[in-house]
């Protein structure tokens with residue numbers, strides 16, 4: 685069992701996402717009552733990562749920015765050097781790989 689499986693599993697590091705073995709600037713769009721966002725937040729905590737967040741309910745500008753950048757209002761969405769990654773399972777998988785690789789670089 686890999687570390688990704690500890691947080692719900694089901695996802696895999698998307699092939700078109702930036703390499704998790706390199707350091708990146710991250711920004712997580714979320715809101716706190718979203719269960720998928722909580723799943724990601726839990727993984728962030730368990731992995732010991734420091735991931736800045738942008739709450740789309742607390743600040744309308746964040747929601748507008750998410751829609752402007754992606755055409756969607758779905759959260760969670762992790763921006764990796766400005767490239768959006770949707771789907772909580774994929775985000776958790778990517779963060780798991782990042783914690784073992786790029787975050788330590």
Ligand SMILES: N[C@@H](CCC(=O)N[C@@H](CS)C(=O)NCC(=O)O)C(=O)O
Nearest residue numbers: 718719720757758759760771772773
């Ligand atoms: N399959 C997605 C589901 C995400 C989802 O349904 N998010 C809801 C909030 S809990 C949402 O953003 N709904 C509004 C929308 O899709 O525009 C995931 O696992 O991340």
